Amino acid sequence: MTIQSPGLFIAFEGGDGAGKSTQAARLAEALESRGLKVLRTREPGGTPIGEKLRSLVLDHGHGHIDAHTEALIFAASRAAHAGQVIRPALDRGDIVLTDRYIDSSVAYQGAGRDLGTEAVRTLNEWATDGLQPDLTVLLDVDPADGRRRRTAGDAAEDRLESEADEFHALIREAFLQLAAARPEAYLVLPAHLAVAELAAQILARVDALLASSGKGAA
Template identity: 60%
Template sequence: MNTSLHFTPATAPNAHTCPGSFIVFEGGDGSGKTTQIRLLADALRQKLKKVTVTREPGGTKIGEKLRALVLEHGNGEIDAHTEALIFAASRAAHAHQLIRPCIERGEVVLCDRYIDSSAAYQGAGRGLGIDTIVDLSRWATNDLTPDLTIVLDVPLAVSRERAGARGAADRMESESDDFHAALSDTFIQRAAADPARYVVIDATGTLDDVHQRVLDAVSAPLGLGA
């Protein structure tokens, strides 16, 4: 039986109807999203583009408080449904208070995680259902959809090694290998289902190698060659 929620989107899918650009980076913990976003932001600013870099959960004052609540250890039991709703609340504030105003001003918004992460972590990893979680986030964001989603793909062993090198693991990073394998599979499956809006990039190799792959992916949409 299909138990997914069915919300009526406020706008047409795949269109934020704003003059700026909205690019999301997805991938497992340790895939290099934060570093590659920083490198891309630096490259875009050299082209005199106004760039806003943000992250999920977070991005706003209330979003950062919710981030600490859901990712830090020691906040008591957070069941799967509560976790999903916390992420959705943070995303709602993020979309309405920061992302949409930025793209309405013509800025390029680079976001570390968005709806696909909830589809992977809560939808697949927690078993709440991908369609249910995506519908919830579409409602929460007034159907704000990225222009492009870049999935940084690395083998699980590599992502685990990189994440471990950063220090103590948060609640999500502490999950089992099976959990994280399900996340990776979900990112790839969602990208395969909508190739016009996703690019999967091999995130192994040097930072410069991966950065060049990212530049190749965004160069046409953002006019970097102009």
């Protein structure tokens, strides 16, 4: 695996309700306890313009958003995120943890919206100037389980979360295909495992990556 900068870039991917935010927070806490500098961020969002675009594309009430417009909004948010937040942090030597990255667009718009995974990947690689994670942690969640998780306590679903389970099944399969194509760049874990067990396996993989890159010392 090629380390692209002084820092380390880790993306958390998976269907809605997989527990990405929880595991990113656990990993950040573990790494920061060692004196390592960690930046946690998310997509869509991460920048002022990105947060506005997040609202437009995820909140209900903005009217119909066609698939091409949806894909372009996500790509625009990601371009700002990569250029304004992720690259500068990596250049400083930080460990960047992002909740979603390019794979989400490939899965949701490429497969789920049937725009074509390669077309969506090409768009986003252009938007990010080719910036790729050093590791992608994929939390694999069954669509029905994901819906139970994200609606617990009467939580409201956003525009994409509220899509039918069939849509989320397409997304799940796309994520798994992405990981199968480049297994060395992914850690795939079943989301139903206990939070602590998932956290331990993720930290072990990141420790190995830090050791191989010489970045494990604070």
